Amino acid sequence: MHSKTTKMDKSQLTYILFNFGYISIFSILTAVVTLLNMPKKDPSLKSYRKSRYVLGCATGLMVFYCTFRIMMPLHFGDYIDFWLLSTFTLIFSWLSYASFLFLIETPRYRIKNFIADGVIPASCMLVAGGIGVLFPSIQKTMMVLFGCTYGVKCAWMLYTCLKEYKKCMKEIENYYDEGPDMKWMYSTLIVCFVLSISTIGVLYIPLLQKPYYFLLPIIYVYLTFKVVGFATKKIDIIRRKNIELEKEPEPVKKEKKQDLSSKLGPLVEEWIYEKKFCREGLTIKDVALEMGTNQNYLSQYLNNCLDKTFQVWLNTLRIEESKSLLTSSEKMSIEEIGIRVGIPQNYNFSRWFRVVTDMTPFQYRRLHQSGK
DSSP, rough: OHHHHHHHHHHHHHHHHHHHHHHHHHHHHHHHHHHTTOOOSSSSGGGHHHHHHHHHHHHHHHHHHHHHHSSSSSSOOOOHHHHHHHHHHHHHHHHHHHHHHHHHHHHOOOOOHHHHHHHHHHHHHHHHHHHHHHGGGGEEEEEHHHHHHHHHHHHHHHHHHHHHHHHHHHHTTBBBOOOOOOHHHHHHHHHHHHHHHHHHHTTHHHOHHHHHHHHHHHHHHHHHHHHTTHHHHHHHHHHHHHHHHHHSSSOOOOOHHHHHHHHHHHHHHHHHHHTTTTTOOOOOEEEEEEHSHHHHHHHIIEEEEESHHHHHHHHHHHHHHHHHHHHHHHHOOOOHHHHHHTSSSHHHHHHHHHHHHHSSSHHHHHHHHTTT
């Protein structure tokens, strides 16, 4: 009897310490994401502030939930545990995904979408859960309904976020010669989705508990500092791209490949011949103005006739130019060549060179020097 009591005391102590650990971590994250280096005066960063405040609501909700679990441990039975946990995780996941959509300034994501995505489903689950408490005979059916609702909602939010992410990336690639590093967003979304789906399994599969409870705070520490460190300059890149695309008049119609090629082909060839691509910081608007055409027509030409985004097309030209410099100008360093062709950052120059040639600039130079 004494040993059972001791085991129970140890498990209760572990339970309390675990929740206190979560409360401490997520309290710090809430303070960091809502207060640290928050740009308050610039009206153009309104969406960025929304993103951080919404993520702060998610981490703050975790603090509230862990406090609730210490005060009222969830041992009411399978049904109530499942109901409360699935409702909480639905709201928590919704806030996390919504923070992402605000971060990339999704044009169609407004307050009404925000409410429809989370408040309505969570309210329905709370009401449905209460009905199950009043009518125990339907509890198993309600648990299946909760699990399906939660899974479908998480899958839908992931699909929405990935779709908007890909669209944002394509627009940036079709406007700038070099955009911000946003690849971390894709992997973080996938990991968050896996963790979200695993939440329900944690109740019934003990093997999932330790990795789940270990990974969750690590992911949110990483996510918080990525969002806070998502520099204003990078946010400005996305915002300016959206503004410019809104200003640019829509083309009258989508041109056929043959018409586009005949109209823009000579202009593009002349621009390339003059090596105007060897300047950093070019946008498709800059290039279109120099060619005397519309940026939408130029984008159509690159996408449809050459099957390339503006970013890929421009940097491929730069890399092709750098290849001749690597073999003909042995005294020039690789960094100097990158600057000469319009890619001053050594990392970006090496990355694009590898994309185009499947080797580094150093390997390319050594290969062609040995062949002489």
